[in-house]
Amino acid sequence: MSVVIRNAQRAVAVRRAPLRRAVGALRAALGADRFDVALVCAGNGTMRRLNAAYRRRDEPTDVLSFPFHQVAAGQLPRPRFRDEYNLGDIFLGVEYIGEQCRRSGEDFGGVLAVTAAHGLCHLLGYQHNTKSEWQQMYQKEKEILEELNRVTGANLRPLTADLF
Amino acid sequence: MLLARALRAAAALRPPPPRRLLSAAAPFPRALLPPPAAAAAPALARSLWQLGGGGWRTALLRPRRDSAGGVSCGCGGLHTEGDKAFAEFLTDEIKEEKKIQKHKALPKISGGWELEVHGTEAKLVQKIAGEKITVTFNINNSIPPSLEEEEETQGEQKPDEQEPDITSTPNFVVEVIKDDTKQTLVLDCHYPEDEVGQEGEDESDIFTIREVSFQPTGESDWKETNYTLNTDSLDWALYDHLMDFLADRGVDNTFADELIELSTALEHQEYIKFLEDLKSFVKCQ
Numbered sequence: 306m307s308v309v310i311r312n313a314q315r316a317v318a319v320r321r322a323p324l325r326r327a328v329g330a331l332r333a334a335l336g337a338d339r340f341d342v343a344l345v346c347a348g349n350g351t352m353r354r355l356n357a358a359y360r361r362r363d364e365p366t367d368v369l370s371f372p373f374h375q376v377a378a379g380q381l382p383r384p385r386f387r388d389e390y391n392l393g394d395i396f397l398g399v400e401y402i403g404e405q406c407r408r409s410g411e412d413f414g415g416v417l418a419v420t421a422a423h424g425l426c427h428l429l430g431y432q433h434n435t436k437s438e439w440q441q442m443y444q445k446e447k448e449i450l451e452e453l454n455r456v457t458g459a460n461l462r463p464l465t466a467d468l469f
Numbered sequence: 470m471l472l473a474r475a476l477r478a479a480a481a482l483r484p485p486p487p488r489r490l491l492s493a494a495a496p497f498p499r500a501l502l503p504p505p506a507a508a509a510a511p512a513l514a515r516s517l518w519q520l521g522g523g524g525w526r527t528a529l530l531r532p533r534r535d536s537a538g539g540v541s542c543g544c545g546g547l548h549t550e551g552d553k554a555f556a557e558f559l560t561d562e563i564k565e566e567k568k569i570q571k572h573k574a575l576p577k578i579s580g581g582w583e584l585e586v587h588g589t590e591a592k593l594v595q596k597i598a599g600e601k602i603t604v605t606f607n608i609n610n611s612i613p614p615s616l617e618e619e620e621e622t623q624g625e626q627k628p629d630e631q632e633p634d635i636t637s638t639p640n641f642v643v644e645v646i647k648d649d650t651k652q653t654l655v656l657d658c659h660y661p662e663d664e665v666g667q668e669g670e671d672e673s674d675i676f677t678i679r680e681v682s683f684q685p686t687g688e689s690d691w692k693e694t695n696y697t698l699n700t701d702s703l704d705w706a707l708y709d710h711l712m713d714f715l716a717d718r719g720v721d722n723t724f725a726d727e728l729i730e731l732s733t734a735l736e737h738q739e740y741i742k743f744l745e746d747l748k749s750f751v752k753c754q
Contacts, residue, residue: 307705311674312712315722321709351671 306341306390308332314348317403320414327418330456331425332392334449337381342392342428344421352398367405367464368420369396370427378430378441395424415461418453422446423464436469443468544753552751559748566741572734578727580719589739591731595719601646602718606728608736611639613662637732638662640679643720652683656715660725675722678711 308328310321324344332338347355349365357363373393374382384390397420406413423446431442446463454461575584582593582604593604612635638660645654657680661673682697700708715721 309705310709311672312722313672313674315675315726318716318721318723320713320716322706322713325706325709345672347671354671 306339309341309343310346311343312346313351314346314400316348316400317346317413319346319399319417323414324417324421327453327457328421328425330453331418331422331449334452335425335429335445337392337425337429340382340384340390340392342425343394344424345394345396346399347396348400349398352396352401355396365398365401367398367401368424368427369398370394370424371396372428372430376430378432378438379445380430392425392428395421395428397421397424415459418459419446419450419461419464422450422453422461425449433465433468439465439468546753548753556748556752559744559751563741563744563748566737566744570737570741572737575734575738576727576730578724578731580724582719584731586735589735591735593728597718599648600718601644601648602720603644603646604641604720604728605644606639606641606732608637608639608732608739611637611732611736613638613660635733635737636729637736638729639732641676641728643715643718644684645718646686651686653686654681655684656681656711658715658720658725660729674712676725678708678715681711 308325310325310328312319312321324346328342328344329338332340332342345351352365352367352369353363355369356366359369371394373389373391374384376382382389382392397417399417402416402420403413405411406416426442426445426449431438431445433439433442443463443465446465450461450463453459575586578584578593580595581597582595585592585594589609590605590607595602640657640659643656643658645656656678658676659679660676678700680697680699682695684692684695700711
């Protein structure tokens with residue numbers, strides 16, 4: 306099924322094809338490749354607006370996920386209709402991520418893939434509000450990134466590595 | 470022009486252009502009706518029709534037969550009081566438009582783009598390592614209709630309300646010519662018209678590719694028999710590669726933004742020139 310990418314900002318140059326390949330591999334590693342997913346590459350203004358509206362945090366951030374289904378962590382949705390084969394939308398704060406990469410010297414494309422992995426896990430019910438939730442999410446992110454590393458030869462680690 | 474057909478076809482898809490918001494401080498001839506106090510603020514010409522029936526309207530619309538032949542400059546044309554009022558109006562309008570003109574010279578596009586302008590058509594050219602990339606657009610019919618619809622739904626404009634900026638978002642055609650081939654890759658690009666100024670703007674691509682085809686390099690005629698790829702039903706992975714292909718050649722979101730600025734400046738420049746030509750024509754200079 307489809308991975309739809311929209312680049313709605315002009316602050317950072319985003320390579321679409323590598324991002325698509327990474328998201329496709331991560332989605333397959335989650336066993337969810339029958340589901341559509343949309344990624345919006347957004348600037349700080351959009352991320353700040355969404356973060357304020359949905360999380361009451363008036364600041365830009367790196368990723369926001371909007372699941373189509375409410376599922377328990379690790380469970381796949383059970384769609385009844387064709388239109389429900391949809392994981393939801395991920396807003397990638399590419400401007401925010403780009404600024405962080407410039408400061409840390411990390412590879413922008415790699416961090417984008419790691420952030421997308423985090424967003425995909427959120428779409429499938431994973432959370433990191435408690436230590437046990439985080440451990441579960443960390444393991445899943447690690448697992449799917451290892452699969453991506455195997456395919457691409459990269460060495461990517463989960464976004465939430467040092468959260469607790 | 471190889472791309473003339475593509476540009477014409479693209480322009481034909483758009484609905485009729487909105488009428489420009491006239492920003493004259495005095496939207497009607499002073500001699501016929503003194504402007505009301507509120508006229509000091511920018512006003513829409515359209516608001517004239519909302520003022521209700523007054524004697525001035527009749528006077529404006531009815532030709533003054535007795536004076537029609539009374540004034541002549543020897544050109545053989547008609548010179549009426551209406552023409553005089555029209556010319557006065559245009560003088561004020563040109564003055565106001567020049568006052569709000571943001572760019573006296575056309576803004577430059579970042580990178581190595583060279584600009585050629587032929588009337589309402591502009592062409593940007595760049596050469597990168599054995600390739601020539603041209604981007605062509607026409608500013609005619611390039612102002613999205615949503616602007617006017619918004620105006621109409623807002624009802625009466627408050628006297629201190631700023632007029633929204635007019636933005637020109639033309640379709641543009643990218644041609645990629647490789648030195649060693651006889652084929653030109655032509656990509657027809659659009660700004661997402663229906664979402665200009667709408668809420669979904671934050672989630673949309675800044676521009677999209679609508680059609681892709683090969684055309685013979687250097688030939689003026691468009692080959693209708695060449696296959697044209699429509700992106701409506703295209704595989705998303707192929708679409709992303711096409712967007713990356715354009716970005717590698719300097720056509721990315723930043724470029725698309727700067728093209729809007731250039732097109733808006735050119736459109737405004739041509740509009741002022743048109744008003745000046747119209748004034749000269751009316752005055753028979």
